[in-house]
Amino acid sequence: MARFSTDTSDIELIHSLRAGHQEALAVLYDRYGGLVYTVALRLLKQPAEAEDLTQDIFFNFWKQNKYDPGRAVLSTYLGLVARSRALDRIAKRSTQQRSLQRLQGSIPERAMTPLENATLSEQQETVQQALSQLKDQQRQVLEMNFYQGISHADIARQLDMPLGTVKTRARQGLIELRRRLGGAVG
Known part of the structure; x- marks a missing residue:
C-alpha cells in the first residue's frame, strides 16, 4: 500500500491513481473535495445533492482518464467539472419540474x-x-x-x-x- 503525504504533488497522485493506488484518490478528495462541494452547493442550493454530485465527480475522475495536466491545474479542472455538472442537474431538475407540473395539471390523483x-x-x-x-x-x-x-x-x-x-x-x-x-x- 502506497503512502502519500500532504506534500505529494497532484501529478504524482494522479500517476499513482492511474497505476492502481486507490488511496491516492482519498488524498485528492481530501485536497479538493471541499472545493467541488462548495461549487456544487453554491449552484444547487441543496447540501445532499451537492454531496452526491461531489462523490460522483470524484468517482468519475477515478474511473475515467479525461484530465490533461497540460491544459489546467487540477483545482481548476475539478471546479469547472463541478460547475458544468451542477448546471446540468439544474437544467434536468427544471425540465422534470415542468413535466411534473404539466402532468399534475392534466391527470387527477x-x-x-x-x-x-x-x-x-x-x-x-x-x-x-x-x-x-x-x-x-x-x-x-x-x-x-x-x-x-x-x-x-x-x-x-x-x-x-x-x-x-x-x-x-x-x-x-x-x-x-x-x-x-x-x-x-x-
Whole structure:
C-alpha cells in the first residue's frame, strides 16, 4: 500500500491513481473535495445533492482518464467539472419540474389499485433482500442515508469516519445493489 503525504504533488497522485493506488484518490478528495462541494452547493442550493454530485465527480475522475495536466491545474479542472455538472442537474431538475407540473395539471390523483400495492410490496421486499446481501459497511451507510434521511456528512460524524469513506461505501453499495437487482425493480 502506497503512502502519500500532504506534500505529494497532484501529478504524482494522479500517476499513482492511474497505476492502481486507490488511496491516492482519498488524498485528492481530501485536497479538493471541499472545493467541488462548495461549487456544487453554491449552484444547487441543496447540501445532499451537492454531496452526491461531489462523490460522483470524484468517482468519475477515478474511473475515467479525461484530465490533461497540460491544459489546467487540477483545482481548476475539478471546479469547472463541478460547475458544468451542477448546471446540468439544474437544467434536468427544471425540465422534470415542468413535466411534473404539466402532468399534475392534466391527470387527477387516484388511489393505488390492489395490484399496484402488491407490486410495490414485492419490489420493496426485493430491495430489502438485495440490501441484506451487501457488505455490512455498505448496507449501514445506505440505510442511514435512504431510510433515515441522514446526509453523508452526518453519517461520517455519527460513525466517526472520513466523509470520503462514507461516500465510497455508499457509491460501492449502490453499484452492487444495481448489479444484484438488475431489472427486478423499476
